Amino acid sequence: xAQVTQNPRYLITVTGKKLTVTCSQNMNHEYMSWYRQDPGLxxxxxxxxxxxxxTDKGDVxxxxxxxxxxxxxxxxxxxxxxxxxxxxxxxxxxPGLRTDTQYFGPGTRLTVL
Amino acid sequence: xxxxxxLGSHVSVSEGALVLLRCNYSSSVPPYLxxxxxxxxxxxxxxxxxTTGATLVKGINGFEAEFKKSExxxxxxxxxxxxxxxxxxxxxxxxxxxxxxxxxxxxxTILRVKS
Numbered sequence: 179x180a181q182v183t184q185n186p187r188y189l190i191t192v193t194g195k196k197l198t199v200t201c202s203q204n205m206n207h208e209y210m211s212w213y214r215q216d217p218g219l220x221x222x223x224x225x226x227x228x229x230x231x232x233t234d235k236g237d238v239x240x241x242x243x244x245x246x247x248x249x250x251x252x253x254x255x256x257x258x259x260x261x262x263x264x265x266x267x268x269x270x271x272x273p274g275l276r277t278d279t280q281y282f283g284p285g286t287r288l289t290v291l
Numbered sequence: 292x293x294x295x296x297x298l299g300s301h302v303s304v305s306e307g308a309l310v311l312l313r314c315n316y317s318s319s320v321p322p323y324l325x326x327x328x329x330x331x332x333x334x335x336x337x338x339x340x341x342t343t344g345a346t347l348v349k350g351i352n353g354f355e356a357e358f359k360k361s362e363x364x365x366x367x368x369x370x371x372x373x374x375x376x377x378x379x380x381x382x383x384x385x386x387x388x389x390x391x392x393x394x395x396x397x398x399x400t401i402l403r404v405k406s
Contacts, residue, residue: 220396282334
């Protein structure tokens with residue numbers, strides 16, 4: 179089944195404790211992206227990647243890192259989480275063209291205390 | 292820069308009534324427009340999209356949207372609401388970036404369907 183998977187689905191952590199949210203897709207998509215969803219703000223892009231080793235900042239990259247060492251994986255790293263990073267996070271992938279549908283993972287709900 | 296405005300953060304309709312969710316966009320290039328739906332505790336899934344061609348686009352679950360360039364709008368409609376349509380709906384415009392494309396989303400509209 180074609181899908182985007184994320185782990186963990188739920189995470190509660192404390193300020194400053196490094197964490198990684200994994201994202202994997204099995205559709206051989208070139209393009210992957212991370213979004214955060216906050217009430218009243220919709221989804222905002224954090225980082226995106228056009229291909230292996232090609233990444234760039236989105237609209238809200240502060241406090242996040244990403245890497246793309248393999249085509250299928252695009253982990254999101256929070257080196258020193260803070261309470262303002264409490265949010266719902268979505269990974270998405272698409273073949274890459276502007277007209278393409280993006281396929282979303284199920285989401286990771288992160289709480290930083 | 293592209294942007295999307297969804298009018299009404301909450302919309303409530305009765306079962307069987309018309310659903311109308313409003314979306315206006317701003318784009319300096321011909322826009323590619325999308326509607327996504329998010330059911331409770333799930334990720335987003337595509338309802339429909341407009342790229343080129345026919346301006347009336349039909350999607351899944353009986354939804355459709357019409358691209359009106361003169362009004363910079365892409366409103367989502369469904370003739371008869373069903374209880375299962377209760378969800379949050381997001382309008383988005385596709386933007387070109389140096390390395391590809393990204394979606395710029397509106398703030399979302401929560402649809403409530405009353406029995």
